[in-house]
Amino acid sequence: MSGHDHGTAIDESHDHAGGRGHDKGHGHAGHSHGVSADADRRWLAIALGLIGTFMAVEVVIGVVANSLALISDAAHMLTDAVSIVLALIGMRLAARPARGGFTYGLKRAEILSAQANGLTLLLLAVWLAYEAVRRLADPPPVEGGLVVVTALAGILVNIAAAWCISRANRSSLAVEGAYQHILNDLFAFIGTAVAGLIVLTTGFRQADAIATLVVVVLMVKAGYGLVRESGRILLEAAPAHVDPDAVGDRLVGQPPVTEVHDLHIWTITSGQAALSAHVLVEPAGDCHAVRRDLERLLAEEYGITHTTLQVDHVQDALLTVGRAGQETPDAHCAEAHGPVHREGPHDH
Structure with a gap:
């Protein structure tokens, strides 16, 4: 039932050594997994x-x-x-x-x-x-x-x-x-x-x-x-009212985000949409602040409050993801999971 990909972290980890940081955590703002009391x-x-x-x-x-x-x-x-x-x-x-x-x-x-x-x-x-x-x-x-x-x-x-x-x-x-x-x-x-x-x-x-x-x-x-x-x-399709490509473009348009990939949007059950994605930010960007801002955007504009965002600095990602067209033995994803959304002209 889960649409999570293998690049999504389970808990929050913070590593600021050398001025570099990772934020691989759940954004569960306002979760409500229980059945509503109104369902009498x-x-x-x-x-x-x-x-x-x-x-x-x-x-x-x-x-x-x-x-x-x-x-x-x-x-x-x-x-x-x-x-x-x-x-x-x-x-x-x-x-x-x-x-x-x-x-x-x-x-x-x-x-x-x-x-x-x-x-x-x-x-x-x-x-x-x-x-x-x-x-x-x-x-x-x-x-x-x-x-x-x-x-x-x-x-x-x-x-x-x-x-x-x-x-x-x-x-x-x-x-x-x-x-x-x-x-x-x-x-x-x-x-x-x-x-x-x-x-x-x-x-x-x-x-x-x-x-x-x-x-x-x-x-x-x-x-x-x-x-x-x-x-x-x-079949794990995105909610009918949500366009995943539009969501990816919206996320990558937020500074200092440079790339969004492994974007998955699905519905757990009625009225409970979920999202996971790997987000790359500029070297000087604050990963934790970016995650919070993106969670707020997803909740306010799309009504998606169950989010799991893996946020990395772009240099960290390059060590494991590899540049476009470059094969790496330890690539983040052995196979592509949907389109890659990049800053500037979008790559779909």
């Missing part, structure tokens, strides 16, 4: 009770009314319930302290739960789309009155559940995913109510299957979004 499990549990109870009732009514729209809504609510359960499990696991080989703890449990929820949505969408297309060709009779009444009740239940989840910590990807699912389900119930009304007043039975396809579109949209966002985190 009680609100999620209430929402889960509402969703689970209504889902069971809706399945029975959907079968009696022969309404695929109601059954698809119930399937969507099942994924809502699963997402809430996984969010609760992920929150509990993420709250465990880091120990042993899990140096970040189990903070990515919520990311795994979000991805599982997204995949479930996509798989259910495929099945419902198949059933909806089949019913468009040969629509069975549908009890429009039952569909309308049940859909209206579903709208009220989803409004209540969405309100409950909005009281929890929505900075969590799993919790935000559950919230968005319930909002999507709310829109789906509105569509189902309209479809039931059309069937009841006009006898146009295909309206039920068309409402199901609307639900399928919402499920695909939500599922793809969750899989994409959780996949970025699991």
Whole structure:
């Protein structure tokens, strides 16, 4: 789970002998690795009770009314319930302290739960789309009155559940995913109510299957979004709103920095971005002051407070890194880790 490179130091070491200095330390300004107290499990549990109870009732009514729209809504609510359960499990696991080989703890449990929820949505969408297309060709009779009444009740239940989840910590990807699912389900119930009304007043039975396809579109949209966002985190990608090249150029533009390389930016879990880099400064530069200034810049401009910066004087680095194009047996990095940002014209 770590994006740290082998050139990043574990603790701070200070060596000012001969006027030379190294600062290889963590910049953990304002860290917050614990689960926020606002992520209230009680609100999620209430929402889960509402969703689970209504889902069971809706399945029975959907079968009696022969309404695929109601059954698809119930399937969507099942994924809502699963997402809430996984969010609760992920929150509990993420709250465990880091120990042993899990140096970040189990903070990515919520990311795994979000991805599982997204995949479930996509798989259910495929099945419902198949059933909806089949019913468009040969629509069975549908009890429009039952569909309308049940859909209206579903709208009220989803409004209540969405309100409950909005009281929890929505900075969590799993919790935000559950919230968005319930909002999507709310829109789906509105569509189902309209479809039931059309069937009841006009006898146009295909309206039920068309409402199901609307639900399928919402499920695909939500599922793809969750899989994409959780996949970025699991693949150690930089946060979507952060451009690593722009960050490197911004850091090297701070005097007396001359070069930034081995720059890594990744997300530990929802809302917790991390950064590590090797920074070279001019011979007369104060490594410790540079590190503090860069930490402040990263926190204020990019919201990155979990930083590990290895700061060296440029002469020290040349003894181990080597000049451009020069091979050295004790090179700092056997292989390049991304672009090198230098003072003046940027080398990308």
